[in-house]
Amino acid sequence: MSFLPSMNHLLAADLWSENLQPLIKACAHSHDLQQWECFPTSLTHMVKWASVTCHPTCSDRRRSHLMVYKTLPIPGPSGVLYPVSVHLYGFLERFSVGDFGNWDGDCTKAACAIQSLSISGVDNAGAWRNQLERLNLAATFASRILKIPLPAIQFRRHIHMQRKVFTKAHHTTAAHTNPPVNNSPQNTHLPKLPDYPWQWNGPLEILECNENGTISPIHEVLLSRGDFVEIDAEFDLVIVCTHAMRTHLCVFLTCKQILRLQMAQAVQHSGGRLPSPPTEVRHMRANASTQDHDVLPLSEPNLSSATPPLSSQLASTSTM
Template identity: 70%
Template sequence: MSFLPSPDHPLGTDLWTDDLQALIKSRANIRELQQWECFPTSLTQLVEWATVAQHPTCTDRRRSHLIIYKTLPVPEPCGVLYPVSVRIYSFLDKFCVGEFGNWTGDCAKAAYAVQSLSISGTRNTIAWRNQLECLNLAATFASHVLKIPLPAKQFRGHVHMQRKVFTKDLHPPDDQVTPPVNSAPQNAHLPKLPDYPWVWNGPVKILECNRDGTISPIHKVLLSQGHFVEIDAEFDLVVVRTHTSRTHLRVFLTCKQILHLQSARSVQASGTAWPPSSYTEIKRMRANATTDDHHGTLQFSLVPCEPGCPSSSQVPGSFAE
């Protein structure tokens, strides 16, 4: 994964608040960063740092391109493509990151199965805008390389990203005589994994950074709106042809991993005091029973509760009137 820098810091930490700076700095030693871990700040640098390559196995021509690293310390040629992935720091907004995404368990009705999440930087506008500029720089780079225009700025405001949990294999290999059957063990509390032609891609990894710096997996229920997280995301290039036969490029993000760094702060923990409340008199209704002519009649009267005095229901051994 590569860090998105600011003009004055390779990790972009100078634009965040002090507490969040410490969390981001704990993720890497800037003195040991390699070239591929530092996302470029200009198109000129991007040309030397990355390139756009044809996906070797993708059968969907609309999604047949990848932004890949050029500066990885691997021997050439190695026959392996490494897609560029970036670390995005933000606050969780809405998310659906269950192991089966939005799938209900009915393969006959499933058009797709995805996990999704949206993030924003409403609490740190400057740092968030800096990250958006880096993401838009990558989109502009891909547009120039493919010579396909972008319809508009791709990343602005909230960022929504997805990950496909299942994909449908529409073009099986010629030597595949019988469709494969999913023999993975099943959990009685989870929907049955679909068989061919659905292909399991695996869910988003959900992790937590412990106080000692170690990383451990956590359950999705421990995530909540407002948590500060590190997102590992790849660029998804989609070539779109409109009904007027015009072609343009759309750039999305595919989430691979969520690393929880800090829980959402409560109002009181952030230093905001609750507003003082003025005294409000409390009056209770009391029923007085009379027995005139042997007919019970209820008469109600207002009984004020004195300031600072407990009600009768709060006094041990007594009953509320």
């Protein structure tokens, strides 16, 4: 994975609040970083550092390209491709990262099943802007290499990423014909997995960095909104053709790993402010009962200035 640097720090730790800087610096020693671990800060550097190539196994033409490292992270055969992945820091917002994400068990919807999450910078505007600029630099680079325009700025405000729950297989094998389902009493909640050609991608790796620096796996139910996390993400290049026969490039992020660096309560106690809850929108309805609205008490009438009822006016007129 590569780190998104600032102008003065290879991990951009200097842009985050003081209580978060030690957490980021503990993730890596900046003086030990190799060239491929330092994300570029300019398009000139990006050209020398990364490349966009055809995906060797993907049959989906929309996702037929990968952003890869030009310099191999580890020694290996020349035919191996290493997709560019980045470290992202932020506070958890909405997330659905269970083993099956948003999948409801309907096998006909396997293609739409995803795990997803969003992060934000809360009060760390400089650090957050730096991350967005680096991500948009990568999007611009891919757009110019492929000569396909971007419809708009790809990364604004919150950073959203997702991961497919199932992948469509291209070759039939005995292991993939009937996906195994563990029917033990401990796993009675597991749904029946889709048949071939769909393959379950397995659970998303979720980890926690303990106070002593050790990293251990945790269950997704332990995550909370406001946790400060490090995300390992890869770029997902998608070529979109509109109804007007115009082609443009959309750049998304695929989440590979979640590492919790600090719990939400600890962030709050150390001086950070958690994201405020979303504003509630209530729609007024016609013919609603009074129970649906706050009932205001009727004010007492001013008897001295009150207009007499019509019946009393008629009575006084008839006596005249």
